[in-house]
Amino acid sequence: MRAVVATRAGGPEVLDVVDRPEPVPRPDEVLVRVAAAGVNFIDTYLRTGTYPTHYPHVVGSEGAGEVVAVGADVTTLAPGDRVAWADAPGSYAELVAVPERSALVVPPGLDDRAAAALPLQGMTAHYLTASTFPLEHGHDVLLHAAAGGVGLLLTQLAAARGAHVLATVGSAEKETLARAAGAADVIRYRELSDLTAELPALVRDRTGGRGVHVVYDSVGKDTFEASLASLRTRGTLVLFGGSSGQVPPFDLQRLNAGGSLFVTRPTLGHHTATRDELEWRWREVADPAAAGALDVRVGATFPLADAADAHRALEGRATTGKVLLLP
Ligand code: NDP
Incomplete structure (x- = not known):
């Protein structure tokens, strides 16, 4: 699969699109085909080293997509379910392993892009x-x-x-x-x-x-x-x-x-520490968005290969609303 890797701490130029083995979900994870990955400021803090991390790492933590496989201990999700998430490291990729506890069910009426734009x-x-x-x-x-x-x-x-x-x-x-x-x-x-x-x-x-x-x-x-x-x-x-x-x-x-x-x-993270609180906050924004009562503006989309340009735009104050990467 293709994924965007931060090769070292630095500017947008350290982002590389590489071929990587598909992730294998752990027992408590689901494997998701990413429809859209959210671009967030925290991705840039991790890329630059403002927030300490390891390199290389697959960038991104947010997205939405379809479950394609489930780990042995997963009880609440099945292949075909549409999910979104805010904290699955490695989300700038075609496939990502998402912990079951982080996976948010996407309500009918919320399309993949809006679903990827909302969690974080x-x-x-x-x-x-x-x-x-x-x-x-x-x-x-x-x-x-x-x-x-x-x-x-x-x-x-x-x-x-x-x-x-x-x-x-x-x-x-x-x-x-x-x-x-x-x-x-x-x-x-x-x-x-x-x-x-x-x-x-x-x-x-x-x-x-x-x-x-x-x-x-x-x-x-x-x-x-x-x-x-x-x-x-x-x-x-x-x-x-x-x-x-x-x-x-x-x-x-x-x-x-x-x-x-x-x-x-x-x-x-401190405001979504329990599954109940996470689900409550998700419903409070996802349901109004699905019903058209909360407007989710996707201001820009970039192909996965152009992740560096997405970071340049976000850091350059050139974006409005949500920025998404489309694998
Ligand atoms: P935004 O879409 O808000 O983009 C950043 C915006 O900040 C720019 O468009 C710009 O708007 C403004 N800005 C002002 N000065 C600068 C500057 N020097 N460089 C770049 N931008 C500048 O990003 P996000 O919505 O993704 O994130 C907004 C902030 O919220 C980030 O700081 C992020 O870390 C934080 N955040 C914190 C969370 C938390 O739980 N603590 C969770 C999620 C996000 P303008 O042109 O109008 O000035």
């Missing part, structure tokens, strides 16, 4: 809005990169909970998408000459001088200071990514001076 980014948007900071009607929210993969889903889920969403985006096209997803206010942050000073002032201006209850910040290094300064007293900064780089060490005393603030750095 959809369940992330869900835990951020339902668990990390449970949004309620009237909450003021600032969220960054609103036209991105997580961003468009986060915007929709936040707006659906009745929050007032103030979104940042990098371009006019992205502004249109963010507004369509439910953002009430949009700021094109790349047009600000001093983001750290100007963004909090704009946010205060649009929240009656108070600032927001919560910031969902996936951009990290470039936005962290502005995010912190955009909070109201006792507000919460949810740092959940580092698309612009990781945030440097931070003096906790600043939370006192800022107004008894909260900062948290959550991750999806």
